[in-house]
Amino acid sequence: xxxxxxxxxxxxxxxxxxxxxxxxxxxxxxxxxxxxxxxxxxxxxxxxxxxxxxxxxxxxxxxxxxxxxxxxxxxxxxxxxxxxxxxxxxxxxxxxxxxxxxxxxxxxxxxxxxxxxxxxxxxxxxxxxxxxxxxxxxxxxxxxxxxxxxxxxxxxxxxxxxxxxxxxxxxxxxxxxxxxxxxxxxxxxxxxxxxxxxxxxxxxxxxxxxxxxxxxxxxxxxxxxxxxxxxxxxxxxxxxxxxxxxxxxxxxxxxxxxxxxxxxxxxxxxxxxxxxxxxxxxxxxxxxxxxxxxxxxxxxxxxxxxxxxxxxxxxxxxxxxxxxxxxxxxxxxxxxxxxxxxxxxxxxxxxxxxxxxxxxxxxxxxxxxxxxxxxxxxxxxxxxxxxxxxxxxxxxxxxxxxxxxxxxxxxxxxxxxxxxxxxxxxxxxxxxxxxxxxxxxxxxxxxxxxxxxxxxxxxxxxxxxxxxxxxxxxxxxxxxxxxxxxxxxxxxxxxxxxxxxxxxxxxxxxxxxxxxxxxxxxxxxx
Amino acid sequence: xxxxxxxxxxxxxxxxxxxxxxxxxxxxxxxxxxxxxxxxxxxxxxxxxxxxxxxxxxxxxxxxxxxxxxxxxxxxxxxxxxxxxxxxxxxxxxxxxxxxxxxxxxxxxxxxxxxxxxxxxxxxxxxxxxxxxxxxxxxxxxxxxxxxxxxxxxxxxxxxxxxxxxxxxxxxxxxxxxxxxxxxxxxxxxxxxxxxxxxxxxxxxxxxxxxxxxxxxxxxxxxxxxxxxxxxxxxxxxxxxxxxxxxxxxxxxxxxxxxxxxxxxxxxxxxxxxxxxxxxxxxxxxxxxxxxxxxxxxxxxxxxxxxxxxxxxxxxxxxxxxxxxxxxxxxxxxxxxxxxxxxxxxxxxxxxxxxxxxxxxxxxxxxxxxxxxxxxxxxxxxxxxxxxxxxxxxxxxxxxxxxxxxxxxxxxxxxxxxxxxxxxxxxxxxxxxxxxx
Numbered sequence: 001x002x003x004x005x006x007x008x009x010x011x012x013x014x015x016x017x018x019x020x021x022x023x024x025x026x027x028x029x030x031x032x033x034x035x036x037x038x039x040x041x042x043x044x045x046x047x048x049x050x051x052x053x054x055x056x057x058x059x060x061x062x063x064x065x066x067x068x069x070x071x072x073x074x075x076x077x078x079x080x081x082x083x084x085x086x087x088x089x090x091x092x093x094x095x096x097x098x099x100x101x102x103x104x105x106x107x108x109x110x111x112x113x114x115x116x117x118x119x120x121x122x123x124x125x126x127x128x129x130x131x132x133x134x135x136x137x138x139x140x141x142x143x144x145x146x147x148x149x150x151x152x153x154x155x156x157x158x159x160x161x162x163x164x165x166x167x168x169x170x171x172x173x174x175x176x177x178x179x180x181x182x183x184x185x186x187x188x189x190x191x192x193x194x195x196x197x198x199x200x201x202x203x204x205x206x207x208x209x210x211x212x213x214x215x216x217x218x219x220x221x222x223x224x225x226x227x228x229x230x231x232x233x234x235x236x237x238x239x240x241x242x243x244x245x246x247x248x249x250x251x252x253x254x255x256x257x258x259x260x261x262x263x264x265x266x267x268x269x270x271x272x273x274x275x276x277x278x279x280x281x282x283x284x285x286x287x288x289x290x291x292x293x294x295x296x297x298x299x300x301x302x303x304x305x306x307x308x309x310x311x312x313x314x315x316x317x318x319x320x321x322x323x324x325x326x327x328x329x330x331x332x333x334x335x336x337x338x339x340x341x342x343x344x345x346x347x348x349x350x351x352x353x354x355x356x357x358x359x360x361x362x363x364x365x366x367x368x369x370x371x372x373x374x375x376x377x378x379x380x381x382x383x384x385x386x387x388x389x390x391x392x393x394x395x396x397x398x399x400x401x402x403x404x405x406x407x408x409x410x411x412x413x414x415x416x417x418x419x420x421x422x423x424x425x426x427x428x429x430x431x432x433x434x435x436x437x438x439x440x441x442x443x444x445x446x447x448x449x450x451x452x453x454x455x456x457x458x459x460x461x462x463x464x465x466x467x468x469x470x471x472x473x474x475x476x477x478x479x480x481x482x483x484x485x486x487x488x489x490x491x492x493x494x495x496x497x498x499x500x501x502x503x504x505x506x507x508x509x510x511x512x513x514x515x516x517x518x519x520x521x522x523x524x525x526x
Numbered sequence: 527x528x529x530x531x532x533x534x535x536x537x538x539x540x541x542x543x544x545x546x547x548x549x550x551x552x553x554x555x556x557x558x559x560x561x562x563x564x565x566x567x568x569x570x571x572x573x574x575x576x577x578x579x580x581x582x583x584x585x586x587x588x589x590x591x592x593x594x595x596x597x598x599x600x601x602x603x604x605x606x607x608x609x610x611x612x613x614x615x616x617x618x619x620x621x622x623x624x625x626x627x628x629x630x631x632x633x634x635x636x637x638x639x640x641x642x643x644x645x646x647x648x649x650x651x652x653x654x655x656x657x658x659x660x661x662x663x664x665x666x667x668x669x670x671x672x673x674x675x676x677x678x679x680x681x682x683x684x685x686x687x688x689x690x691x692x693x694x695x696x697x698x699x700x701x702x703x704x705x706x707x708x709x710x711x712x713x714x715x716x717x718x719x720x721x722x723x724x725x726x727x728x729x730x731x732x733x734x735x736x737x738x739x740x741x742x743x744x745x746x747x748x749x750x751x752x753x754x755x756x757x758x759x760x761x762x763x764x765x766x767x768x769x770x771x772x773x774x775x776x777x778x779x780x781x782x783x784x785x786x787x788x789x790x791x792x793x794x795x796x797x798x799x800x801x802x803x804x805x806x807x808x809x810x811x812x813x814x815x816x817x818x819x820x821x822x823x824x825x826x827x828x829x830x831x832x833x834x835x836x837x838x839x840x841x842x843x844x845x846x847x848x849x850x851x852x853x854x855x856x857x858x859x860x861x862x863x864x865x866x867x868x869x870x871x872x873x874x875x876x877x878x879x880x881x882x883x884x885x886x887x888x889x890x891x892x893x894x895x896x897x898x899x900x901x902x903x904x905x906x907x908x909x910x911x912x913x914x915x916x917x918x919x920x921x922x923x924x925x926x927x928x929x930x931x932x933x934x935x936x937x938x939x940x941x942x943x944x945x946x947x948x949x950x951x952x953x954x955x956x957x958x959x960x961x962x963x
Contacts, residue, residue: 137732138732253815254807254810254811254815255810255811255814255815257811258811258812304793305793305795305796307795307796307800307801307879308800308804310793310796310798311730311731311733311761312731313731314731314732315731377731378804378807378808378811378812379811379812381812458804458807459803459807
């Protein structure tokens with residue numbers, strides 16, 4: 001009991017510390033001072049009266065949402081004496097692996113830089129700045145010569161790194177047993193099995209109404225949909241983050257989704273936020289970064305060719321170019337196993353005073369990165385709001401999909417979860433695919449790294465991302481990947497090569513996500 | 527086999543009961559559909575059952591001099607005087623006439639607002655025929671001299687010959703000040719319509735787009751029409767700007783794929799096309815469900831009204847059906863405008879998805895108009911069972927609407943009209959008209 005209490009006070013102290021530096025704190029302070037003018041605030045009962053005022057005016061709710069947000073995002077150290085690296089990643093061998101991967105990426109970036117003789121960053125001449133400003137809303141029509149640029153890495157390169165990850169403390173022994181993991185990932189992390197997943201995702205059960213299933217045209221809306229929409233509107237009226245997160249586990253009505261996501265991510269578009277975005281835009285105009293070309297190339301290769309997202313090409317540039325320059329993103333490296341690459345001012349290599357993070361936000365885009373932003377364009381058409389939502393989604397979820405860590409939502413765990421589910425519950429299929437040289441992870445990896453963006457139809461993808469937000473976890477991606485394999489098992493059993501297996505799973509655009517998940521979790525005999 | 531006399535051969539064919547088809551449009555999406563049904567290709571001089579013809583051919587079939595009578599087992603894919611709907615000037619004329627008629631009857635549909643604009647029937651941009659209405663046009667032009675107008679030749683398609691003007695001097699040659707003799711009437715090719723250009727189109731991703739919707743009409747009296755659920759949006763490749771300097775840039779203003787295809791940024795994977803379901807998702811997510819449903823309801827409404835407008839003048843030949851391509855533009859107030867109706871929507875496929883869509887479109891069309899794929903009998907009641915509709919849904923069925931409301935229990939989801947429905951408040955007096963939510 002005592003331990004829990006002291007843990008709690010530690011947690012409270014840390015959150016208070018964090019919030020004290022936030023905009024909300026100064027707003028609350030201002031509001032408290034202003035409230036002194038109000039007649040109901042009496043000197044004798046000052047504290048209670050102000051508290052009451054906050055409750056009625058909705059400020060308490062905002063504070064509650066902020067606290068909830070902190071709890072969701074910031075993992076708290078298990079032990080007060082734990083060093084900061086443990087917050088990033090507790091396992092040493094993982095940290096080391098991430099470190100070497102980063103070195104490789106940076107080397108690749110630097111060599112591209114040298115090969116093409118392009119500086120990592122340069123200030124734009126005034127003429128160019130003016131031109132870019134004019135073109136800001138239609139950067140897609142720009143046709144810079146990108147043929148010499150290559151993406152720094154693609155998901156399959158990253159997969160190779162994960163396959164070769166080993167825990168030096170773990171000795172498997174030579175003998176094969178039923179416990180032997182037959183997949184590509186050979187790391188002994190704990191992952192959930194179906195009974196545990198059922199408990200975790202209890203709201204996806206067969207007896208609970210879901211959007212994505214119970215709102216189809218054959219089901220009368222009175223049975224579930226109308227009531228669900230009504231509750232959603234109520235949640236929005238209350239502006240309660242925690243309630244929204246609980247609500248969205250059953251899916252969000254399309255008309256309410258934009259607001260619900262903003263509420264859960266605790267994004268409100270204050271004038272300061274718009275100003276901040278404009279400031280980032282100015283940074284883009286003034287300086288040209290090498291990563292800009294990488295971003296251009298990525299958008300041109302992926303989103304521009306996508307049936308759903310090509311329309312929003314210009315928004316993607318506007319978001320991603322600003323994202324690269326946003327130094328506030330650096331704070332997420334406190335709990336990300338990755339670290340921002342460091343670069344040195346020309347001629348001052350190794351001198352810490354001349355070290356800068358490159359790119360300014362510390363995130364080097366890879367092939368497919370722009371697909372994290374694309375689906376959001378269906379929800380937000382105002383650039384600064386779109387930007388804020390993307391940034392928050394990135395620092396809460398997406399970063400875990402391309403950094404090496406032991407976190408249950410990290411890509412390593414997701415891969416292991418996927419393979420374990422397949423091996424345990426579809427052993428025949430798993431074994432068959434392995435025999436023909438088509439390890440399932442080789443096909444599903446790219447789905448999970450992109451959180452299925454670009455593979456599912458947009459309305460289905462949004463239903464999936466609803467659940468990511470609702471459960472504050474990415475495990476559902478691994479479950480869906482396994483469910484897709486289960487769905488196409490019959491065809492997959494007949495293929496005889498990796499290429500043929502890829503072909504069976506090439507087109508996921510007709511899949512309905514929620515029925516697949518429900519059947520896999522709740523209707524399969526385990 | 528070939529030694530048998532022709533007559534005997536033909537008898538054998540008839541006994542085989544296979545539909546004999548002809549087409550003068552060599553498109554794979556058509557031919558593949560005919561072949562997959564096991565139909566037999568013949569030439570137009572032989573006995574055929576199904577002729578998918580171009581608009582030139584239909585003119586010949588039904589013309590006074592060269593035309594011939596069709597027999598009961600022959601169907602064609604155009605109505606004889608489809609141009610009442612598909613020629614830009616005639617469409618406008620018919621709609622104007624229809625509105626006036628309703629007004630005269632005192633129908634609530636013809637209600638006007640305080641500015642004299644029709645509340646429910648104002649769905650075609652202000653249009654004039656040139657040179658006939660030149661003076662009327664000038665009067666209108668002078669009322670708002672900064673407006674832009676779009677000139678379209680009456681008889682052309684695919685965006686050919688279209689240009690934008692914002693100064694009277696640009697259309698001087700259509701004025702009637704040249705005193706030509708009254709017998710020298712301008713040939714049809716010179717006739718133009720000039721419409722108020724919608725310079726506030728709804729933009730998505732900063733780009734202008736229009737909607738292409740397919741509507742199948744199997745009979746005009748009673749009116750029975752179906753809407754293909756898989757319509758699409760055609761996006762311009764260049765950012766929209768109402769700036770006058772870009773008036774000449776057709777890539778900004780015209781959404782026809784025939785034009786966009788030649789732009790620098792044309793993409794052959796998606797072809798600048800978006801499914802209508804994406805549009806719906808986007809609008810619901812960013813604008814809300816009610817206004818989106820209202821928009822789609824209005825789109826269905828204007829299609830049905832346009833068909834009703836021409837129904838009285840249409841030659842409702844029982845051998846005919848027609849699949850129209852409706853072009854609709856949505857403005858930034860989410861109001862849909864009918865731009866034009868195409869009798870021969872393009873069957874060319876610009877992308878792989880396009881090919882699949884058009885193939886399925888023809889497939890579903892054939893399933894409806896040639897029941898069971900058997901030799902047609904144009905005396906049938908043209909009421910296909912629900913199962914064969916495929917991706918079509920009933921847009922309006924006059925017979926059902928006139929029925930005693932047995933179909934009022936039909937559920938509607940998300941604003942899709944699936945047939946007649948009870949009680950639309952602004953339509954209280956007219957039980958014959960379809961109403962939907």
